Amino acid sequence: LTDQMDDSDKPTEVCFTRAPAGTLRCEMADALSCFMVNGLEELISRVIWINTKDTHSFHFPITLAVPFYVHHRSSHREVAVKMVDKEKRVSYISPVTTDAAHGGQKPVDAILLAAIKSRNDAYELVVSVSPLLHLTHPKTQPLRRPLTIILPCPPNPEKKEETILRAYVKTNERTREFLTVLGSRDKEWSVLDKTVVRNQQDGLVSFILYESFDRLLVFRLLSPLQPCHLTALAEELESAARLHSVTIVLRCGRDDPHSVLLAALPSRDLSWELSRLRAQGWDGLIETSSEVLLCEGDQLLLHFSGNITSAFHYQRRNELFVRLREVDPFGNYSSPCYKGTALLYRVSRAELEWRGDKAVLKDAELLGNPVCKLPLSLPKPLSDSLLLWLSGELTQEETARLVSSLHLSRSSAQLAKLRFRDSPSDQAFHILAMWRRALPAAKCHPKTSQLAQSLTKIGRPDLAQE
Incomplete structure (x- = not known):
């Protein structure tokens, strides 16, 4: 099963399987992608x-065999x-095999943790947080x-630098850090006071679990923190992990x-993503939105000429x-x-319903305010009738x-004189037509205003006004 992408001449593979002819049918169902994820899941392939x-x-x-893409972050x-x-x-079901290696875990993103700490001074004592671990086990059965369980929870980086600086100074002063594990059951977090967490090598920590929990988190602290603050931080981390900061970019083609191209790009990788778009030929005028927070499976509903939807998935490129x-x-x-405006509305999964093979908005009147507005503009064309009238008015x-004012070469004027020796108006039309063809078809070169400025320079402001 292949798919012809809009920006590529070559079809891309969606899936591959072998079966007797006429017995199995595979189709793409990306319109239902918003219903394929829940919780902290992320979609990394096409929907089949x-x-x-x-x-x-x-x-x-x-x-x-299904290709998939995993973001490096x-x-x-x-x-x-x-x-x-x-x-x-x-x-x-678990895949039989994957080409890429998926071993190892990463702690909670330091930038995400720093953003939460900046909003509450009570969290300043938190050094790092382990990854949010999900466990699947029947609730009615004990372990x-x-x-x-071994998880990464790196020590304070400032402590490492301090150790290096004091390597030549003999001192017995040591900085002590505290490790605390939290567990969640029935969507309620609690501190596991009786669980002992031990430091391992390379920033790893370990502890023994005696009872079943839905989710687990380990905090590394500079000093003990009240349980109410720890549970509140766990809830904020769990909520923030579902949100992704996105910048919506609108770019024009190089010559058209x-x-x-309308793209929802990760804000952290915006510079790299813009460079990639420029390399693909999308180097025209750019419009960018402020940062927008989206959850996995949210949709961006686009309004200008008709209704067009584009589902957001952090692990997949979102381009329209x-x-x-x-x-x-x-x-x-x-x-x-x-002139015009592109309005984008955020539509959550709860506002959509599954109808047949499509995701349909339950109530279009409850869209609310758009998450961003991007200005649009198109250059006005110079018609042949306008150039014919103008060439008849010029001496x-x-x-x-x-x-000279339009920065055309002398050879262009000489060629027009050779072709149309007896008709000055035909010479003028030929010159104007050559200038129109040579001018790039981009917003940064408005043809009408440039021609009006040149007419004013040669002493014909009346024609420029017309």
């Missing part, structure tokens, strides 16, 4: 719809295949044996201002290619370009001065 003509006679199991290291049947029942056109060719008469001397 698999259907068999005769389930009873078809021989299972089948093997599917992701803290997820477990890849699972999620299946949803026609009754919308969910089940998980058969104690579990030893009507071709527009659109063609712009003016609604009223006689509008914006006092401006050298047509031969004015046409010669216009060639």
Whole structure:
């Protein structure tokens, strides 16, 4: 199963499988991607719809090869295949193999932790936090044996620098740090006071778990912190981990201002992503929004000419290619370009419902305010009729001065004289047509205003006004 991308001449592979001809049907179902994730899950592949003509006679199991992409900043290291049947029942299976290595875990992002600490002085004593660990175990059954859990929770980096600086000074002064583990059961966090957390090598910590919990977190502290602050911080971390800071970018094509790319890019990687877009030829005028917070599976509803949706997934590139056109060719008469605005609305998963093979907005009247507004503009074209009228108004001397003002080469003017020796108006039209073809089709080169300025310079402000 392949897909033809808008910005590529080559089709991209979506999945590969082998089955008898006519017995298995694979289709892309990316329109339902918002319903494929919940909790802290992140979608890293395309959504595939698999259907068999005769389930009873078809021989299972089948093997599917599906390409996926994992962001380099992701803290997820477990890849699972999620299946949803026609009754919308969910089940998980482990992949047989993955090409990439997914071993090891990362602690909570230091930038995320610093942002939360900046909003509450009570969290200043927190040095680092282990990754949020999810455990799946039947609630009615106790653990058969104690579990030893090892997680990364690095020490204070300032302490390491201090140790290096004091390597030549003999001192017995030591900085003590405290390790505390929290567990969540039925969406309520609590401090596990009786659990002893030990330091291991390379910033790892270990502890023994005697009872089952849904989620676990380890905090490294400079000094003990009250349990109420620890549980509040755990809730904030869990909530913040679901949000991603995104910048919405609108870029025009290099030679076609009507071709527009709208992309939702991770704010932390904005410079790198813009460089990638420039390398692909999207180096026209750029408009960027302020940072927008989106959850996995949220949709961006785009309004300008019709309704277009683009689902946000942090682990996948979120790009939309659109063609712009003016609604009223006689509008914006006092401006050298047509103007408009792109409005983007954030739509959460709760505001959508599953209808057939699409995600449909439950109530379009409850959209609220847009999360961002991006200005749009299109250069007004110079029609042949306008150039014909203008060439009839110019004298031969004015046409010669216009060639210099428009920065055309002398050879262009000489070629026009050779082709149309007996018609000065045809010479002027040919020169204006050559200038129109040579000018880049970009917003930064408004043709109408540039021609009006040149007419004013050669002493014809009346024509410039017209």
